[in-house]
Amino acid sequence: MSRDLPTRATHRISRARENAVVELLRVAPLADELAERFAAEGYRLFLVGGSVRDALLGRLGKAGSGDLDFTTDATPDAVQRLLSGWAERQWDTGIAFGTIGAIRQGVQIEVTTFRADSYDRRTRNPEVVFGDTVEGDLLRRDFTVNAMAIDLTGVDGRRFVDPHDGLAALASRILDTPAAPEDSFADDPLRMLRAARFVSQLGFDVAPRVRAAMTAMAEQITRITAERVQAELSKLITGAHPRAGLELLVSTGLAEHVLPEVPAMQLATDEHMQHKDVYEHSLVVMEQAIEREVDGPDLVLRLAALLHDVGKPATRKLEPDGRVSFHHHEVVGAKMTRARLRALRYPKSVIDEVSRLVYLHLRFHGYGTGEWTDSAVRRYVTDAGPLLERLHRLVRSDCTTRNRRRATALQRSYDSLEQRIATLREQEQLDAIRPDLDGNEIMRLLDLKPGPLVGKAYQHLLAVRMEQGPLTHEQAEAELRRWAAEQNLS
Incomplete structure (x- = not known):
């Protein structure tokens, strides 16, 4: 790659190599410190992979990019001995793969013996073979931008190692593989x-050859466990450019195997007739939701925005007037979302929250120009529960119409709803709506023992509370006795 670049670009890359060494040692003084220990016993030590890439991008030391990866000719046993007394803590959970982990001064490091693995190509588990050279180790890495290293123990000082022109790829912002992508x-x-994920x-x-190989080999992703797919997908969704990552998954066919509901949305036309398809609309909604995040990437909100309309293809219906409808797509979509996230082994909390947002995202459209009663507003808040702020962001993001007047009207309508919620919250403590009598009082007043009848009475009082607002204690008791009489309870 770099041999084909103009002279000016070659000089720029040469300077970048020099700057990389300086930058790495500036933000990672532990690397120099550790190198001295290895060199004292005659071992080589290289800073490698993502650490080098992130230093060149100016990301090293930022949140999520502060860990350091090393490779060495020392055996795992020797690495453990060299880290002892230097690291504050170390672990050997990756020792079967030649990796020893440690922490010093709050920085997590991993030191891996040179590898020259082979694969059975039925699973992704390598037959671990320790190598002899850093060049052989770099050849087995995933992408050339991750196949750069800095020799920290060279006799002539620090040396930048880049046998696969990773720096040129970094300058061009291209992902390519050291070996043929089909083999990788x-x-x-x-x-x-x-x-x-790296695109995101x-x-x-x-690189074109990488895209071609991904397209031809997409089905191979089924060899990977759901847990590992989920981990990569989550990193993609919470990246800085998730739309680009998702579009790559869809265009290469990978999404058909890891998140098939997303490309399926290309088949459904949006009911507003303003978008190419529901897929395109969903990507826009996700981008708009990201703009409304307040505390960094929100996996639950982004997944809900991406999947909020997955039920549309299954509910698509052509009406007599020629319009396309998707009745109850939020109900179907919530079930589909739950099933997909379960298949991807997401935690129960994520599954529940995302599917709940998908289920509720359409509720606001019944609000109109403020026709909801206070009871309906209370129920909206209670049904959303702790997801209310996320639901606000999702619903506002779901407005993608190009009709400026309609968009303004929708935002004003939601402003009105939020104001009513704020007013009721001041008056009634909406976030903690409970019946005006608790279970113990219900059992005392009706002389009941714990059981289903207590739960029914509780739900009735909760419904009354939603409909009428707070009751006095006397009013609540009277309502409970009235209900009990209807149920023929003495």
């Missing part, structure tokens, strides 16, 4: 998903 992905299909996180594109 056959060894480990998860690398295809990692490519999409770094804003890069993939």
Whole structure:
């Protein structure tokens, strides 16, 4: 790559190599410190992979990018001995793969013995073989931008190692593989998903040969466990450019195997007739939801925005007037979302929250110009529960119409709803709506023992509370006795 660049670009890359060494040692003085320990016993130590890439991008030391990865010719046993007394804590959970982990001064490091693995190409598990050179170790890495290293123990000082022109790829913002992409992905299909993840996180594109291999080999991703797919997908969704990562998954066919509901939305036309398809609309909604985030990437909100309309293809109906409808797509979509996230082994809390947002996202459209009663507003708040702020962001983001007047009207209508919620919250403590009598009082007043009848009475009083607002204690008791009489309870 770099041999074909103009002279000016070559000089720029040369300067970048020099700057990389300086920057890495500036933000990672522990690297120099550790290198002295290895060199004292005759071992080589290289800073490698994402650490080098992030230093060149100016990301090293930022949130999520402060860990340091090293490779060495020392055996794992020797690495453990060298870290002892230096690291504050170390662990060997990756020792079968030649990796020892440690923490010093709040920085997590991993030191891995040179590897020269082979793969059975039925799973992604390598037959671990320790190598002899850093060049051989770099060849087995996923992408050339991750196949750069800095020799920290060279006799002539620090040396930048870049046998696969990773720096030129970094300058061009391109993801390519050190070996042929077909061989790389056959060894480990998860690398295809990692490519999409890096597109999202770094804003890069993939080399044409990488895109072609991903398209031809997309089905190979089924060799990967759901847990590992979920981990990469979550990193993609919470990246800086998730739309680009998702579009790569869809265009190469990978999404058909990891998130098939997303490309399926290309088949449904939006009811407003303003978008190419529901898929395109959903990507826009996700981008608009991201703009409304307040505390960094929100996986639940982004997933809900992406999947809020997944029920539309299954509910699509052509009406007599020629319009397309999607009645109850929020109900169907919530069930589909729950099923997909379960298949991807997401935590129960994420599954519940995302599917709940999908279920509730359409509720606001019954508000109109403020026709809801206070009871309906209370129920909206209670049904959303702790998800209310996310629901606000999702509903506002779901407005993608190009009709400026309609968009303004929708936002004003939601402003009105939020104001009514705020007013009722001041008056009634909406966030903690409970019946005006608790279970113990219900049992005392009706002389009941714990059981289903107490629960029914509780739900009745809750419904009354929603409909009428707070009751006095006397009013609540009277309502309970009235209900009990209807139920023939003496």
